[in-house]
Amino acid sequence: MANLLLTVLLGQTLVGPLEVPTTPAGLLWALPISMFIAMVYKAIKLEEFRTGLFVREVLLLFVTIIGFLLLVGVILAVIAHLITL
Amino acid sequence: MASKTEAVPLSRYIVACVVGWLIPGGGHWLLGMPRRGLFIFFGVTATLVLGVCLGGSWVLGWHASKFAWICQLCSGLPGLIGALVHHIDIGRLTQAGINPATFAGYGRGVDFGLVYTGIAGGLNVLAVLDLIGRAEKGTQPATPLTANSPEGQ
Numbered sequence A: 001m002a003n004l005l006l007t008v009l010l011g012q013t014l015v016g017p018l019e020v021p022t023t024p025a026g027l028l029w030a031l032p033i034s035m036f037i038a039m040v041y042k043a044i045k046l047e048e049f050r051t052g053l054f055v056r057e058v059l060l061l062f063v064t065i066i067g068f069l070l071l072v073g074v075i076l077a078v079i080a081h082l083i084t085l
Numbered sequence B: 001m002a003s004k005t006e007a008v009p010l011s012r013y014i015v016a017c018v019v020g021w022l023i024p025g026g027g028h029w030l031l032g033m034p035r036r037g038l039f040i041f042f043g044v045t046a047t048l049v050l051g052v053c054l055g056g057s058w059v060l061g062w063h064a065s066k067f068a069w070i071c072q073l074c075s076g077l078p079g080l081i082g083a084l085v086h087h088i089d090i091g092r093l094t095q096a097g098i099n100p101a102t103f104a105g106y107g108r109g110v111d112f113g114l115v116y117t118g119i120a121g122g123l124n125v126l127a128v129l130d131l132i133g134r135a136e137k138g139t140q141p142a143t144p145l146t147a148n149s150p151e152g153q
Helices: A002-015 A024-045 A051-083 B010-022 B026-030 B034-055 B066-073 B077-095 B108-138
Strands: none
Touching: A024 A051, A024 B034, A024 B108, B010 B026, B010 B108, B026 B034, B026 B108, B034 B077, B034 B108, B066 B077, B066 B108, B077 B108
């Protein structure tokens, strides 16, 4: 039963698009892709590959990406506010 | 006599690049970097699978976006298999007299899915470019040629 349910759910998930809300919460989908980009980039670029160093570097790059995304968001919001004054 | 380190054969790197394109991270694994390869494989494949989950199977293939499709092909076998399955599905629908466009998904889920699957291919290109960079370094002799060495004169 559990296998059947899992198969149906997985099949349904892969066939149709997920409902992504047009709210600020929808932007949270930027988090996983930023994490994967940071992971692959650091797996390529680190000269010395140690697990502790790798995790630290990935987290640092992840936070940097999110930080810049937030910064761009704030700048765009300010520009939009100034234009609509 | 100055010792010259033997260069790694270029053919090994060419095979690694091809394997790295087909199986994300496979090239790094082949060159003795299994942990790097594992993380690259996980990163690229997870991005692609999450993209398909977000946008549905419609995002794989050229009907949704030709540019994203080219990027998806860069992700190697996962993208190629996905495109093949999509092509077979479209063929079956067309043979049955059904317009495939009626199955197209729209909305932000599809947009996000296209971005995710496209970036998965881009990440794999980055990994293959890294292999090419390593090939350039690895095929050169470790001992630099100087004016004092017999080879450098």
